[in-house]
Amino acid sequence: xxxxxxxxxxxxxxxxxxxxxxxxxxxxxxxxxxxxxxxxxxxxxxxxxxxxxxxxxxxxxxxxxxxxxxxxxxxxxxxxxxxxxxxxxxxxxxxxxxxxxxxxxxxxxxxxxxxxxxxxxxxxxxxxxxxxxxxxxxxxxxxxxxxxxxxxxxxxxxxxxxxxxxxxxxxxxxxxxxxxxxxxxxxxxxxxxxxxxxxxxxxxxxxxxxxxxxxxxxxxxxxxxxxxxxxxxxxxxxxxxxxxxxxxxxxxxxxxxxxxxxxxxxxxxxxxxxxxxxxxxxxxxxxxxxxxxxxxxxxxxxxxxxxxxxxxxxxxxxxxxxxxxxxxxxxxxxxxxxxxxxxxxxxxxxxxxxxxxxxxxxxxxxxxxxxxxxxxxxxxxxxxxxxxxxxxxxxxxxxxxxxxxxxxxxxxxxxxxxxxxxxxxxxxxxxxxxxxxxxxxxxxxxxxxxxxxxxxxxxxxxxxxxxxxxxxxxxxxxxxxxxxxxxxxxxxxxxxxxxxxxxxxxxxxxxxxxxxxxxxxxxxxxxxxxxxxxxxxxxxxxxxx
Amino acid sequence: xxxxxxxxxxxxxxxxxxxxxxxxxxxxxxxxxxxxxxxxxxxxxxxxxxxxxxxxxxxxxxxxxxxxxxxxxxxxxxxxxxxxxxxxxxxxxxxxxxxxxxxxxxxxxxxxxxxxxxxxxxxxxxxxxxxxxxxxxxxxxxxxxxxxxxxxxxxxxxxxxxxxxxxxxxxxxxxxxxxxxxxxxxxxxxxxxxxxxxxxxxxxxxxxxxxxxxxxxxxxxxxxxxxxxxxxxxxxxxxxxxxxxxxxxxxxxxxxxxxxxxxxxxxxxxxxxxxxxxxxxxxxxxxxxxxxxxxxxxxxxxxxxxxxxxxxxxxxxxxxxxxxxxxxxxxxxxxxxxxxxxxxxxxxxxxxxxxxxxxxxxxxxxxxxxxxxxxxxxxxxxxxxxxxxxxxxxxxxxxxxxxxxxxxxxxxxxxxxxxxxxxxxxxxx
Numbered sequence: 016x017x018x019x020x021x022x023x024x025x026x027x028x029x030x031x032x033x034x035x036x037x038x039x040x041x042x043x044x045x046x047x048x049x050x051x052x053x054x055x056x057x058x059x060x061x062x063x064x065x066x067x068x069x070x071x072x073x074x075x076x077x078x079x080x081x082x083x084x085x086x087x088x089x090x091x092x093x094x095x096x097x098x099x100x101x102x103x104x105x106x107x108x109x110x111x112x113x114x115x116x117x118x119x120x121x122x123x124x125x126x127x128x129x130x131x132x133x134x135x136x137x138x139x140x141x142x143x144x145x146x147x148x149x150x151x152x153x154x155x156x157x158x159x160x161x162x163x164x165x166x167x168x169x170x171x172x173x174x175x176x177x178x179x180x181x182x183x184x185x186x187x188x189x190x191x192x193x194x195x196x197x198x199x200x201x202x203x204x205x206x207x208x209x210x211x212x213x214x215x216x217x218x219x220x221x222x223x224x225x226x227x228x229x230x231x232x233x234x235x236x237x238x239x240x241x242x243x244x245x246x247x248x249x250x251x252x253x254x255x256x257x258x259x260x261x262x263x264x265x266x267x268x269x270x271x272x273x274x275x276x277x278x279x280x281x282x283x284x285x286x287x288x289x290x291x292x293x294x295x296x297x298x299x300x301x302x303x304x305x306x307x308x309x310x311x312x313x314x315x316x317x318x319x320x321x322x323x324x325x326x327x328x329x330x331x332x333x334x335x336x337x338x339x340x341x342x343x344x345x346x347x348x349x350x351x352x353x354x355x356x357x358x359x360x361x362x363x364x365x366x367x368x369x370x371x372x373x374x375x376x377x378x379x380x381x382x383x384x385x386x387x388x389x390x391x392x393x394x395x396x397x398x399x400x401x402x403x404x405x406x407x408x409x410x411x412x413x414x415x416x417x418x419x420x421x422x423x424x425x426x427x428x429x430x431x432x433x434x435x436x437x438x439x440x441x442x443x444x445x446x447x448x449x450x451x452x453x454x455x456x457x458x459x460x461x462x463x464x465x466x467x468x469x470x471x472x473x474x475x476x477x478x479x480x481x482x483x484x485x486x487x488x489x490x491x492x493x494x495x496x497x498x499x500x501x502x503x504x505x506x507x508x509x510x511x512x513x514x515x516x517x518x519x520x521x522x523x524x525x526x527x528x529x530x531x532x533x534x535x536x537x538x539x540x541x542x543x544x545x546x547x548x549x550x551x552x553x554x555x556x557x558x559x560x
Numbered sequence: 561x562x563x564x565x566x567x568x569x570x571x572x573x574x575x576x577x578x579x580x581x582x583x584x585x586x587x588x589x590x591x592x593x594x595x596x597x598x599x600x601x602x603x604x605x606x607x608x609x610x611x612x613x614x615x616x617x618x619x620x621x622x623x624x625x626x627x628x629x630x631x632x633x634x635x636x637x638x639x640x641x642x643x644x645x646x647x648x649x650x651x652x653x654x655x656x657x658x659x660x661x662x663x664x665x666x667x668x669x670x671x672x673x674x675x676x677x678x679x680x681x682x683x684x685x686x687x688x689x690x691x692x693x694x695x696x697x698x699x700x701x702x703x704x705x706x707x708x709x710x711x712x713x714x715x716x717x718x719x720x721x722x723x724x725x726x727x728x729x730x731x732x733x734x735x736x737x738x739x740x741x742x743x744x745x746x747x748x749x750x751x752x753x754x755x756x757x758x759x760x761x762x763x764x765x766x767x768x769x770x771x772x773x774x775x776x777x778x779x780x781x782x783x784x785x786x787x788x789x790x791x792x793x794x795x796x797x798x799x800x801x802x803x804x805x806x807x808x809x810x811x812x813x814x815x816x817x818x819x820x821x822x823x824x825x826x827x828x829x830x831x832x833x834x835x836x837x838x839x840x841x842x843x844x845x846x847x848x849x850x851x852x853x854x855x856x857x858x859x860x861x862x863x864x865x866x867x868x869x870x871x872x873x874x875x876x877x878x879x880x881x882x883x884x885x886x887x888x889x890x891x892x893x894x895x896x897x898x899x900x901x902x903x904x905x906x907x908x909x910x911x912x913x914x915x916x917x918x919x920x921x922x923x924x925x926x927x928x929x930x931x932x933x934x935x936x937x938x939x940x941x942x943x944x945x946x947x948x949x950x951x952x953x954x955x956x957x958x959x960x961x962x963x964x965x966x967x968x969x970x971x972x973x974x975x976x977x978x979x980x981x982x983x984x985x986x987x988x989x
Contacts, residue, residue, distance in 0.1 A: 054801060055841045056792035059960030065789055065937060067796070100920065100936040174934070 066498035067211070068101030069178040070169050072162070074193050075185035076106030076117070076148070080217065082124035084248075085184050088490035091130055094138040097495060101174035104146045105165060109153075117148035130488055145173065153185070153192045159200035166202070170210075177210030180497060187219050191233040198237030205242075215244040215497050218309050219300065220506070223522065224515040231508045244497045245506040249310040251489030251496075253478070254452040256504070258317050258420070259331075261446070261454065268444075269322070271424070273399045278441060280405045281421040281558055282314050285413040287365050289538070290387075294378025301522075302389045303357070306409040308518040311391075312339065313506075314448075315405055318420055319395045328502035332510055339513035341397040344520055351524035358388035358543035360412040361534030370412065370538045384530060387411040390546035392553075393517075406550050408557065412538035417560045418448035432469060440471045445558070453477040583649040586692060587679035592672075594714050600677040601694060627693060629952065630722045631657040632712055634740065638663060640727050645695065647944045649680050655952050656693035658717050663698065664705030671702035673711065709739035721745040723952055729754050732764035741772045748951050751829035752780035752894055757869075758829040759850075759972035766969030769962075777951035781833050781961055784896070785950070786939040787914060788837060790923040791899060794912045794933060800925060803903035803910040807842060809881045810835050810873075813898040816886030827894040828869060829968075831884045834899050836968035839873050841960070844880060848872035849973045855885065871971060882971075891916075 071089065075081055092098050106117055122143065125134055149165050151158025170177045181197060183190055194214070197203055205212050216234070221227025234243055249255055262268060271277070284306055290297040297305070316335035323330040361372035374381050388410030395405060424442040432439065439459035447453050454476045462468035496504055506514075525531075535543040541557065550557055587604050591597045631648060635641030641661045648659050681692040700711055716722060724744035731737045741747065747769065754761045769776045795801045812831040832850070839846075850871035868885035887897055896916060903910040912925040912933075919940060925933035 053798075054792060054795045055804065055843075056788070056795055056838070058841065059958065060785070060788055060792055065793065068935065096938040096940065100938065 065097070065099055066102075066495070067178050068099050068173075068175045069180055069210075069498060070103045070105055070166055070173070070175045072105045072107055072166070072179060072181045074107050074153070074181065074183050074189070077108040077110045077112070077120075078184055080184040081106075082121075083128050084488075084490045085182060085494070086121055087125060087128045087130060088488055088494050090125055090134075090138070090142055091488065091491050092495060093142045094131070094135055098498075101176070102145055103169045103173040103175055105162070105169060106146065106148045107151055107162060108148070109150070111150065112148045114147050118143045118146050121146060153189050153196060156196060156199055159196040159202065163200050163202055175210075179210070179212050181212070181214040182494075183214065183216050185217075187217070187222075190216060190220075191230055194234050194237050203237045203242070211242075211500070212238070213242050213244060213497060213500070214238050215246055215494075217246055219304055220245050220309075220511050221515060222299070222304060224512065224519040227511050227515045231512065235508070240508060241502070243505075243508070244493075244502060245508075245511060246493055246497075247309045247313055247506055248489040248493065249313055249448075250504040250506075251492040252448060253487070253489075253492075254446065254448040255314070255317065256492070258446060262317075263322050272422075274401055274403045276424055277400075277403050278423045278425045279403055279553075279555060280315075280318060281419075281423065282311060282318070282405065282407045283417060283419050283421075283558070283560060284310055284314075284409040285415060285417045285541075285560065286409075286411050287413060287416045289360075289370060289412050290373070290376055290379070292377060294376050297387075298379055298383060298385050301385045302387055302409055302411070303518055303522055307389050307391065307407065308514050309506075311407045311409055312342075312514045312517065314420060315342070315393070315395070315407065318422070319397075319400055319405070321399065326503070328505075329507075331503050332507045336507070336510050336513055337397070338395055339510065339517065341395050341400075342517050343394050343396050344517060348524040348527050351521050352528060354392040354549070355521050355524075356388075356390040356543060356545040356549050357386035357525065357531060358390075358410065358535045358546065359383070359385065359531070359533035360387050360410070360536055360538045363412065363538030363540065365412055365414070365539040372534050372538065373411070374534065384533060386525075386531075388413075388536065388542045388546070390542060390549050391521075392549055404553065406555075406557070408542060408546060410536075410542050413541055414539055415560070416450065419558070419560055420446040420448070421558050422446075423555075432467060434467065439469050451477060583680050583682045585649075585678055586681045586690075587677075589677050591675045591677060594673070594711070597675045597677060597696060597715060601696075604677070604679050604694065627656055627658050627717050627720055629655065629657045629720050630716045631655075631659045631725060631952075632716075632722060632740070632744070633659065633661045633725045633727065634708065634730075635661055635663050636728050641697065643944070644725065644727055645697070647948055648695065650945045651949055651952075655949065656691055657723075658693065658715075658720075659695040660712055660715055661695065661697045662700065662708055662712065664700050664708060666701045667703070667705050669701050671704045672700070673704065674699040674701075706736050707739070708736060709743055712740065713743060716743075723748060725749075725948070727753070729761065730765070732761065732768045738768070738772075741768055741774060744772075744774060746775040746777060746952070748777045748779065748948065750779040751833075752783070752827055754827060754829065756825065756827070758827040759832065760974070762829055762832070762965075762972050763969045763974070766966055769965065775958070775962070776965060777958070777961065778829075778833075778965060779944075779947045779951060780829050781837075781964060782947050782950050783942065784830065784833060784837075786921050786937055787834065787896065787899065790914045790921045790935075790937045790939075791838070791901075791912070793935060793937075794901075794914075794923055794925050797933065800910060800912075800927070800932070803905045803908075804842065805876050806903045806905040807838070807844075807875055807880050807901055808878070808904045809883075809900075809902040810838055811883045811885070811898075811900040811902075812896060813885055813887045813900075814893075815889035815891040815895040815897055816893050818886075818888050826886060828884055830894055830896050832869075832968050832972055833964060834896060835871075835882050835884065836971055837960070837964045838901070839880070839971070840963040840967040842875065844873040844875045846871070846967070846970045846973075847874045847879065849971055850882060850884060855883070873971075 073081055073085060089098070089104060112120065122139065125139070126132070147165070147169070149162055151161060166179060169175055179202070183193055185193065197214075203212050214234070221230050262272065316338040319338045320334040321337070323334045359373050362375065363370060373379060373385070373387050374383050388408070390406070390408040393405045393407065394400070395403070422444040424444070426441040427439060430438065440457070443455075443457040445455040447455070456474045457471050458474070459469050460472045462470050493504060535545070547557065589600045589603070591600050633641065633644045633648070635644055641663050645661055648657070676697040678695045678697070679692045680695055681690040683690055696715060698711060700708060704711065722744045723746045724740055725748040727750060730749060749765065751758055751762060751765070765776070768774070795804050812834050814826070814828060814831045816826050848871050850869040852867050853870050855866055855868045855870070866885055868883050871882040873880040873882060889895070889897060891897070898916070899914045901910075901912040908928055910925060910927050912923070915922050915924070916939070917936070919938060920936040921939040923933060923935045923937070924931065
């Protein structure tokens with residue numbers, strides 16, 4: 016078979032192209048028409064769509080991410096018949112394995128990390144037959160040449176039709192090197208004889224605006240934007256995806272989803288765990304880079320975005336980018352000091368166990384100034400949200416693992432029940448992302464009895480009780496999307512840069528400030544006092560989660 | 561029917577806790593009147609002794625009662641009811657419903673109603689509260705069995721959609737069945753289980769569906785989703801897509817005990833659905849409905865004439881021949897073995913063949929004799945639970961399925977002059 020399935024169709028074949036269409040097409044920005052639109056037999060089959068045959072080249076194949084997430088996700092997709100027979104996992108790593116010993120290694124890690132255990136022996140046998148190991152060093156051009164030869168061989172023997180997905184599950188410092196190597200070996204080429212080529216890049220994508228722009232440029236020299244899938248696994252979570260359905264699939268919420276009715280928004284990404292033996296990584300990263308720049312800002316965009324014109328990758332991402340651009344930058348250190356709080360945990364108790372402080376963790380500088388907690392007050396300065404603060408917080412070693420978006424509505428305009436024992440509380444809509452995924456709406460109700468007591472009650476929807484079925488892991492969702500060529504849940508280059516435009520000035524402002532007095536919150540508490548003050552001074556408080 | 565509540569026995573059952581995802585019978589009681597059933601349903605949820613034993617210690621788990629739909633099963637034979645109940649219990653987790661399994665028996669006997677009320681619960685996760693759904697087994701005797709709608713209606717949870725699952729042969733057109741169709745939002749049937757070639761009933765179903773504005777899920781059609789996937793995949797290739805508008809022939813081969821046996825005895829609903837799906841997607845119309853005719857098969861070389869269904873469609877670029885023929889096979893009769901498409905575009909010929917293998921569906925395509933595609937799709941045999949789940953999961957109306965069934969009915973239409981429809985008089989609108 017010789018056709019490439021993903022090359023963009025020429026825009027305007029039936030008539031003249033506009034200059035803009037021509038430019039967009041040239042820039043690779045215009046998403047190729049989807050198969051579903053082209054092929055009338057695809058209508059109604061979307062959920063059943065099966066990816067084209069493909070080779071999955073996994074860089075960092077011996078690393079933690081590959082073992083814990085990527086390969087279990089692929090195995091699960093295979094086990095549930097969502098991958099074509101003609102697929103091959105080409106594991107690329109520096110360590111000295113051969114096909115068989117690598118398969119044994121994978122078997123061991125699947126037995127620990129697979130979502131469904133015990134392993135299905137038949138599925139594992141078929142899956143393992145499709146795994147090959149390719150030894151090589153990222154800095155060695157010859158290794159990429161050998162990879163190219165192996166891919167040609169795989170294309171012939173496994174029938175993968177030349178379609179290749181490159182997955183970078185390595186340290187971020189290796190991204191540019193790998194992309195360069197792929198480019199020099201010509202492995203990015205989508206010529207008509209060799210199927211599609213796509214690349215999935217893990218976070219963190221850069222460590223500030225400059226490095227993100229540089230990395231985008233390096234990637235852009237080799238791959239077109241439509242070939243690039245920057246992964247943020249939060250976007251693959253079921254509840255996050257449901258947020259779009261909740262907002263745009265229901266008529267009753269969108270009319271009140273604005274400054275007129277919403278008092279403020281709170282988004283919490285709390286982790287009970289510490290840094291889990293990743294001290295050297297975290298020392299270089301910190302909470303602002305690790306969570307705020309990607310997960311938290313992505314959640315803000317999904318809450319605040321305007322309805323997209325279509326449910327397509329670029330229509331969605333266009334709206335998300337607008338939100339990021341509308342978030343006021345922290346242009347001064349003073350502003351950053353006022354609206355952003357950082358913190359670091361000290362020794363304390365979490366889930367009934369005493370845990371060390373951050374500075375006592377392995378591979379961490381005893382004088383470290385790395386933040387393990389960030390709280391921020393941001394404003395989305397647009398027509399819909401002007402004047403509505405978005406309070407965000409994330410941290411390690413908080414009392415529990417919880418991710419939640421809370422839309423706090425304004426109080427009723429008129430105190431009708433002034434004689435009641437308590438004023439009605441303003442309505443609240445809480446979208447729990449993990450754990451106990453669900454949606455809660457709080458409203459006031461009269462307490463039964465002769466008096467007029469008003470109490471808030473909850474209308475609570477829990478995914479677990481309405482659909483007691485396992486949601487797919489976010490990696491399964493996202494890998495399948497990448498294989499199907501759907502970029503909706505992946506971050507576009509301008510989106511990454513816009514997010515860094517918000518976060519970089521904050522990080523830079525911190526470097527110009529006097530050293531923080533860390534640690535400033537005991538492990539097992541909801542962050543430093545300054546975080547409480549950040550919201551308290553506006554007459555509000557963090558939700559008790 | 562008696563209006564007083566008869567004596568009843570009720571017992572919360574106390575088995576050990578099942579693992580997460582495993583359904584468990586947690587309550588069972590009996591009643592003989594509608595009012596009695598309603599009382600029992602209320603008692604289930606006020607019963608303080610819904611307990612489970614965990615490591616030898618009895619503890620109560622908070623049971624959340626959930627329903628996303630009413631599921632009414634009309635079982636004309638007890639074994640069908642039993643099988644349906646087992647299937648539905650396994651569906652509790654994903655689609656908790658109030659289920660009524662209705663069995664009409666002894667129509668000449670005394671009016672009677674016997675009901676067994678059960679609560680089936682599952683633990684979504686080990687640490688989550690239980691989710692429970694109600695299942696009511698109803699045995700309706702005497703004349704009441706001809707008025708099942710009157711028994712079912714008061715037991716439905718209001719404001720929830722009603723799915724009517726008729727596992728056997730629904731008597732489309734019969735007044736008692738029509739009354740049930742009227743109260744349903746969705747009808748679930750299995751066209752491949754119908755007697756004869758199934759085509760008469762298919763036509764009558766299409767008329768009923770249209771008359772009542774019912775959404776319909778035919779498990780025979782649901783079962784073929786992997787086939788549709790495989791067929792569609794051929795035309796995902798940009799080079800082959802243009803041929804799709806130039807289909808000249810659609811041929812479907814199905815399994816039969818003997819290829820030369822009279823085809824009228826084998827249910828051909830599934831093969832007809834293949835043609836109907838393709839034709840409705842491609843904007844074709846029926847010029848001549850399929851009719852049986854004898855055809856000598858070159859490939860078999862036995863000299864025996866197979867009886868095939870042949871018809872004629874009108875496509876965007878001319879006529880399209882349809883043949884649906886049997887092939888001797890050990891597989892269950894009526895199982896699709898192969899779907900072939902022949903396209904002729906400006907002198908270039910595309911032939912696509914989708915074939916069933918042991919665990920896969922294989923797609924192959926040739927352009928002017930040269931192989932351009934060879935792919936396999938895993939197609940594991942799906943259980944009743946999978947099929948029912950997919951059928952009810954499609955939620956509201958599935959326009960593709962509706963169009964396919966409508967087209968299949970047109971394709972199967974029997975010309976009244978040559979062969980009077982023996983059931984036409986039963987049809988109601």
